[in-house]
Amino acid sequence: MNKKNILTVQNVVWAAILLAALLATPHFLKFYHQDLLIYLTINVLVVCSYRLVTLTGEWSLIHAVMMGVGAYTASLLFIHFGLDMWFTLPFAGGAAALIAALLCFPLLRMTQFYFLIGSFAAGEAIRLTWIEFVGVFGGTGGLRGVEAPILWGIDFIDPIPYYYLSLFIVSVCLFILYRIENSRVGLTLHAIHWKAPLAESVGVNAWRYRALAFIVGSFFVGLAGGLKVHYLGSVSPNQMGIGFMVFILIWVIVGGYNKFYGPIIGVIVLTVFDESIRTFEVLRPAIYGAVLILSVLFLPLGLESIPGRLRSWFGVGSTPHEPPLTDQ
Amino acid sequence: MAILEIKNVTKQFGGLTALNDVSFQVEEGEIRGLIGPNGAGKSTMFKNIAGFYTPTSGNIVYRGENIEGKPPHTISEMGIVRTFQETTLFQEMTVFENALVGSHIKGRTDIFSAVLGLDQKKQEAASEKVMEVLDFMGLSDRKDQYASELPLGSQRALALSIALVSEPKIMLMDEPFAGMNPEETNHMMDLTRKVQESGITLVLVEHDMKAVMGLCHHLTVLNFGVVLAQGTPEDIRNNEKVIEAYLGGA
Amino acid sequence: MELFLLSIVNGLIQGGFFALFAVGLVLIFGVMGVVNFAHGELVMVGAFTIWLLHAQYGLGYIPAIMVAIILVTIIGLLMERFLFRPTRSDPLAGLICSIGVLFILQVAATLVGGDGPSKQVPPPFEGTLVLFEFLRIPYQRVFSLLISVTALGTLWFFLTRSKFGWALRAVAQDREAASLQGINSNRISIIAIGVGAALAGLAGGLVAPLTNINPHMGHNVIITAFIVTIVGGVGSLLGAVLAAVLYAMLHTFMTVYFGGTIATICGLILMVVVLIVKPSGIMGVRVSE
Numbered sequence: 001m002n003k004k005n006i007l008t009v010q011n012v013v014w015a016a017i018l019l020a021a022l023l024a025t026p027h028f029l030k031f032y033h034q035d036l037l038i039y040l041t042i043n044v045l046v047v048c049s050y051r052l053v054t055l056t057g058e059w060s061l062i063h064a065v066m067m068g069v070g071a072y073t074a075s076l077l078f079i080h081f082g083l084d085m086w087f088t089l090p091f092a093g094g095a096a097a098l099i100a101a102l103l104c105f106p107l108l109r110m111t112q113f114y115f116l117i118g119s120f121a122a123g124e125a126i127r128l129t130w131i132e133f134v135g136v137f138g139g140t141g142g143l144r145g146v147e148a149p150i151l152w153g154i155d156f157i158d159p160i161p162y163y164y165l166s167l168f169i170v171s172v173c174l175f176i177l178y179r180i181e182n183s184r185v186g187l188t189l190h191a192i193h194w195k196a197p198l199a200e201s202v203g204v205n206a207w208r209y210r211a212l213a214f215i216v217g218s219f220f221v222g223l224a225g226g227l228k229v230h231y232l233g234s235v236s237p238n239q240m241g242i243g244f245m246v247f248i249l250i251w252v253i254v255g256g257y258n259k260f261y262g263p264i265i266g267v268i269v270l271t272v273f274d275e276s277i278r279t280f281e282v283l284r285p286a287i288y289g290a291v292l293i294l295s296v297l298f299l300p301l302g303l304e305s306i307p308g309r310l311r312s313w314f315g316v317g318s319t320p321h322e323p324p325l326t327d328q
Numbered sequence: 329m330a331i332l333e334i335k336n337v338t339k340q341f342g343g344l345t346a347l348n349d350v351s352f353q354v355e356e357g358e359i360r361g362l363i364g365p366n367g368a369g370k371s372t373m374f375k376n377i378a379g380f381y382t383p384t385s386g387n388i389v390y391r392g393e394n395i396e397g398k399p400p401h402t403i404s405e406m407g408i409v410r411t412f413q414e415t416t417l418f419q420e421m422t423v424f425e426n427a428l429v430g431s432h433i434k435g436r437t438d439i440f441s442a443v444l445g446l447d448q449k450k451q452e453a454a455s456e457k458v459m460e461v462l463d464f465m466g467l468s469d470r471k472d473q474y475a476s477e478l479p480l481g482s483q484r485a486l487a488l489s490i491a492l493v494s495e496p497k498i499m500l501m502d503e504p505f506a507g508m509n510p511e512e513t514n515h516m517m518d519l520t521r522k523v524q525e526s527g528i529t530l531v532l533v534e535h536d537m538k539a540v541m542g543l544c545h546h547l548t549v550l551n552f553g554v555v556l557a558q559g560t561p562e563d564i565r566n567n568e569k570v571i572e573a574y575l576g577g578a
Numbered sequence: 579m580e581l582f583l584l585s586i587v588n589g590l591i592q593g594g595f596f597a598l599f600a601v602g603l604v605l606i607f608g609v610m611g612v613v614n615f616a617h618g619e620l621v622m623v624g625a626f627t628i629w630l631l632h633a634q635y636g637l638g639y640i641p642a643i644m645v646a647i648i649l650v651t652i653i654g655l656l657m658e659r660f661l662f663r664p665t666r667s668d669p670l671a672g673l674i675c676s677i678g679v680l681f682i683l684q685v686a687a688t689l690v691g692g693d694g695p696s697k698q699v700p701p702p703f704e705g706t707l708v709l710f711e712f713l714r715i716p717y718q719r720v721f722s723l724l725i726s727v728t729a730l731g732t733l734w735f736f737l738t739r740s741k742f743g744w745a746l747r748a749v750a751q752d753r754e755a756a757s758l759q760g761i762n763s764n765r766i767s768i769i770a771i772g773v774g775a776a777l778a779g780l781a782g783g784l785v786a787p788l789t790n791i792n793p794h795m796g797h798n799v800i801i802t803a804f805i806v807t808i809v810g811g812v813g814s815l816l817g818a819v820l821a822a823v824l825y826a827m828l829h830t831f832m833t834v835y836f837g838g839t840i841a842t843i844c845g846l847i848l849m850v851v852v853l854i855v856k857p858s859g860i861m862g863v864r865v866s867e
Contacts, residue, residue, distance in 0.1 A: 059670060106850055106851075106853070106854045107850075109853075109854055110853055110854075113613060113669070114853055116613070116673075117613070117804055117808060117849075117853070118849075118850055118853045120804070121804065121805070121808075121846045121849050121850050121853075122846070122850060124801060124842075124846050125843050125846040125847060125850075128839050128842055128843045128846070129843065131839055132837075132839040132840060132843065242797070246677055246681075249674065249677070253674060282685060282688050282689065282693065283685060283689075285681040285682075285684060285685050286681055286682045286684075286685035286686070288678075288681055289677070289678035289679065289680065289681030289682040289685075290678065290682065291678075292674060292675070292677065292678040292681075293661065293675050293678035293679070296665065296671050296674050296675050296678075297661075297664060297665070297675070300668075300671065
């Protein structure tokens with residue numbers, strides 16, 4: 001909520017450099033890595049929308065499935081009605097938000113452990129529905145044949161235009177998410193996390209705010225799902241299962257969930273790391289698991305906290321604030 | 329005129345009766361003390377008024393309206409705000425942000441206005457209100473410190489500020505003097521009087537007899553969930569039953 | 579009618595198997611407050627051990643089960659000492675660590691067994707028990723049921739009659755109060771996870787000849803364990819056993835008539851309904867407000 005002038009010359013210069021770097025990146029990459037860059041961009045939106053959900057202190061295990069809801073919605077609209085991505089994306093987000101809104105009634109009666117398990121169960125039920133109803137959702141194989149749009153002669157099936165497109169969409173979404181977190185709504189979400197009864201004592205309807213975070217977070221991850229399926233071309237139940245959910249958790253936790261940019265750092269660093277251990281093939285999940293354990297044990301505030309730690313190590317600045325994962 | 333009426337409130341937990349047919353009235357503008365030995369049901373009474381519990385039977389009437397069983401956020405929106413036992417603050421936020429949460433009712437906004445910045449006027453007004461209260465409570469110098477870094481006296485003052493920012497009609501204060509040294513207690517008593525003089529009705533649960541006797545206009549004594557006596561501090565001091573059950577034992 | 583009776587018997591057998599690992603999950607959660615997401619992988623490791631030692635290297639079935647139990651118990655103890663104990667103040671951190679373990683165990687199994695198709699272990703007990711001329715139950719399943727019941731009975735006896743059992747329940751109720759009474763909660767945690775892991779290893783050993791063994795089989799196990807734990811009441815061992823039998827019957831029937839996926843969806847919905855209507859489960863007592 002604090003008012004700082006963000007339009008200083010220095011900030012503008014940094015923003016320009018960042019933008020130039022983001023725009024230039026794909027031109028230095030091979031085709032395969034350009035693909036990866038697109039998925040990374042989309043995953044940034046996935047982790048940032050997840051962070052919004054976790055702001056109230058509740059960790060859900062349904063976020064990956066919500067992305068699937070978006071992806072399936074976009075696919076069905078494209079396959080059956082021939083809708084282009086411009087039209088499927090809002091529906092993809094909307095469908096995830098709608099499902100989230102319905103799930104609020106059972107799920108948000110629970111907190112902590114119960115919410116975690118409850119959201120996992122609800123997610124699995126949705127995922128198994130995709131597997132079971134083969135006629136609609138294509139069963140285990142999922143849906144395929146979704147295409148990227150063509151506009152003004154630009155075929156977005158090419159990685160570079162699609163990267164620019166997703167960069168733009170994701171940036172807009174991140175801006176919105178950032179604004180939400182730094183507004184009074186964000187303040188209230190934080191307040192509910194740290195002391196829900198105190199927040200309620202000054203008129204905060206905690207249930208409504210938890211629902212709001214869950215629905216808005218689901219909207220953006222649904223949109224990310226739509227964005228992904230229009231490039232990848234297909235979606236399957238296993239792609240959006242607990243495995244991907246675990247990756248979201250790892251990115252957020254390793255990056256650090258106390259700051260807006262923590263999860264972004266997490267997803268970028270780990271994606272690069274993942275590429276660098278590609279040669280290990282089957283060992284990769286185990287390396288990931290080990291990284292997850294080590295970061296929880298030795299870097300509970302995530303990569304984001306390293307600069308602060310270094311500063312305090314050398315005796316400059318104050319020690320980082322260390323709130324626990326869950327409020328006791 | 330009574331601003332708050334407790335009418336025959338009973339609260340049971342399983343087989344245990346925490347409050348048994350409790351009735352009393354709080355006059356507008358007064359400081360009302362709720363005292364009694366540990367386990368007498370004082371905090372339970374507070375939680376019933378503030379909506380954290382629903383009475384098993386009986387009514388709680390605020391300005392002629394039944395409020396028992398309404399959720400906490402609705403009750404605080406109607407103007408009854410509680411403070412908590414010990415120091416309950418958002419430790420991870422700054423003093424300013426803590427107090428800002430208190431302005432929720434006036435400052436709340438929908439998500440679209442928040443993103444588009446349409447609520448700027450409203451938020452500026454809320455910030456002004458917050459600064460006014462922090463000045464009033466002598467906390468404006470510390471507004472950018474984390475709540476966890478404040479000394480005990482200032483933490484309690486901040487807890488009061490959060491409640492005050494929400495512009496309550498009645499403030500329920502749960503043991504505001506617990507754990508304080510005499511100096512801090514005196515400062516807190518001054519603050520409490522200032523709050524009352526600004527027109528807010530206060531109900532406080534407290535063990536510190538010096539503070540209670542010095543501050544309150546009327547006292548209600550609870551013992552084992554029933555009202556033992558009511559009256560001015562002078563009456564209570566001389567009440568045989570109270571001396572036997574409570575003051576004598578202390 | 580025959581199908582109905584057979585389903586009941588199969589449900590009972592399956593229920594005994596469900597109860598074995600669900601009880602372990604409940605024990606670990608009750609005593610240590612941590613959800614062990616890798617519990618299904620402990621069962622998987624047990625089953626893999628049988629495949630490797632019994633089916634590949636010809637070790638006897640019973641000795642192979644013994645090795646499986648010991649191996650899985652050791653994994654459990656390592657998890658307690660190096661993951662759950664340092665993160666005790668933060669239950670979510672413990673859960674996240676167990677997800678890390680899940681990955682590591684899956685990879686370990688892949689390395690041992692290769693990436694090929696699911697493995698099968700030929701049933702060590704051949705032949706079929708025939709009751710009333712139409713109930714045909716393979717001896718392998720009879721054996722599985724007998725062992726589950728024996729193990730659960732022993733556990734019940736241990737928890738209700740021994741001093742350790744008493745201490746275990748005391749820690750599960752209130753760790754601080756228990757330590758004030760001189761109970762060493764670290765030792766109790768070790769026993770809880772030791773017993774929980776041993777039961778998971780045993781469950782893996784029993785299920786090995788009856789199922790397809792692959793590194794990802796833990797997924798269904800943990801879903802089942804969650805359903806059973808929630809429906810039975812978090813922290814209630816008796817509830818977990820009852821819920822295991824009930825859910826196994828329900829699942830067997832639903833699978834016969836509607837297919838396995840629908841059966842699991844129904845289980846998940848049942849679980850969410852229980853979470854809403856009676857979060858304490860069918861046998862549980864609400865611990866805190």
